[in-house]
Amino acid sequence: MDPGFLDLELIAMQLFSGVALGAVFVMLALGLSIIFGMLGIVNFAHGNVFMVGAYAGVFVMERTGSFWAALLFGPLMVGALGLLIERFLIRPLAGRSPDDPLLLTFGLGYVLVEGVRILFGSDGLPFATPEELSGVADLGIGFFPIYRLFVVGVVALVLVALWYGLERTRLGLIVRAGARDPEILRVLGVDIQRLWLWVFGLGIALAALGGVLAAPMRSVNPEMGNVVLGEAFAVTVIGGMGSLMGSVVAGLLVGVVVSMTALFASEMASIAMFAFMALMLLVRPQGLFGKPGLGV
Numbered sequence: 001m002d003p004g005f006l007d008l009e010l011i012a013m014q015l016f017s018g019v020a021l022g023a024v025f026v027m028l029a030l031g032l033s034i035i036f037g038m039l040g041i042v043n044f045a046h047g048n049v050f051m052v053g054a055y056a057g058v059f060v061m062e063r064t065g066s067f068w069a070a071l072l073f074g075p076l077m078v079g080a081l082g083l084l085i086e087r088f089l090i091r092p093l094a095g096r097s098p099d100d101p102l103l104l105t106f107g108l109g110y111v112l113v114e115g116v117r118i119l120f121g122s123d124g125l126p127f128a129t130p131e132e133l134s135g136v137a138d139l140g141i142g143f144f145p146i147y148r149l150f151v152v153g154v155v156a157l158v159l160v161a162l163w164y165g166l167e168r169t170r171l172g173l174i175v176r177a178g179a180r181d182p183e184i185l186r187v188l189g190v191d192i193q194r195l196w197l198w199v200f201g202l203g204i205a206l207a208a209l210g211g212v213l214a215a216p217m218r219s220v221n222p223e224m225g226n227v228v229l230g231e232a233f234a235v236t237v238i239g240g241m242g243s244l245m246g247s248v249v250a251g252l253l254v255g256v257v258v259s260m261t262a263l264f265a266s267e268m269a270s271i272a273m274f275a276f277m278a279l280m281l282l283v284r285p286q287g288l289f290g291k292p293g294l295g296v
Helices: 003-039 046-064 067-093 099-120 146-167 170-180 182-187 192-214 224-239 244-264 266-283
Strands: 136-138 143-145
Touching: 003 046, 003 143, 003 146, 003 170, 003 192, 003 224, 003 244, 046 067, 046 099, 046 192, 046 224, 067 099, 067 192, 099 224, 136 146, 143 146, 146 170, 146 192, 146 244, 170 182, 170 192, 182 192, 224 244, 224 266, 244 266
Parallel strands: none
Antiparallel strands: 136 143
16 A cells, blocks of 8 residues: 555544544633623633533433433533522622632632542542444544544534524524623613523533543543643634634634644644644734734
8 A cells, every 4th residue: 555645544534633632622612712702701710610520420420320411411510500600609790800700710710629529539530431432433544433523523513503592593692792792781671690690601511511521531530620721721812712713713723733743743742732822822812713902
């Protein structure tokens, strides 16, 4: 067989691996962007919410024996926690300095880590790939894990659902209007606080869903959120703070960059996304799809 063809196969498989990795990054950044775009809050607890989502998936799976129940009820449980956080912790800070919610979520991240350690211990927990999604599939250019294909499919479905909800429903119209000018909604009689409550809960649930999806591919432990937070912010900054389109494009792009870097310079793979973020901040501080003035 032609060695050049083998090289092309390897590159094609690595690109597809980058897309699969990017799907996880997309889930990381979506919730962060939704919360920032609507509430203007930089959620420093986002990575640890991702971690809590993974543990919620473990909790449900241990009691039901069903990965599908974990995939459904894990994010719902953490999303309900998000509603409580917004109602009793975030909302009382409305109208105060923007630094207050930032500091609150920063401290909340530590509370979530210690809470998980108390409930589950400091050691990591296993989260096996479900039997029906184990094995590999022949893509014509090589073999690829079925579970990673499943993750890409779930993320695609989530994106379609979000797009439809935001672009084709009355509630989506209200959310988009609220992101631009919440005062107009107040004048029109919309309960903006209730809207913020559900948007915050949605952002938290999306992060938790990402945690459940990533659990079979990553070690489930209390410290996993620290690494994830850096990844989430890198992708969000590259795409543009508050931009859902930016989260999608940047997540996939960063996944491909990391995957290809691992192929040609494996020792640089762990810092590739942060180098990419630094370059973006120098060239376009607002990110790919962000508005001027929102660059970090």
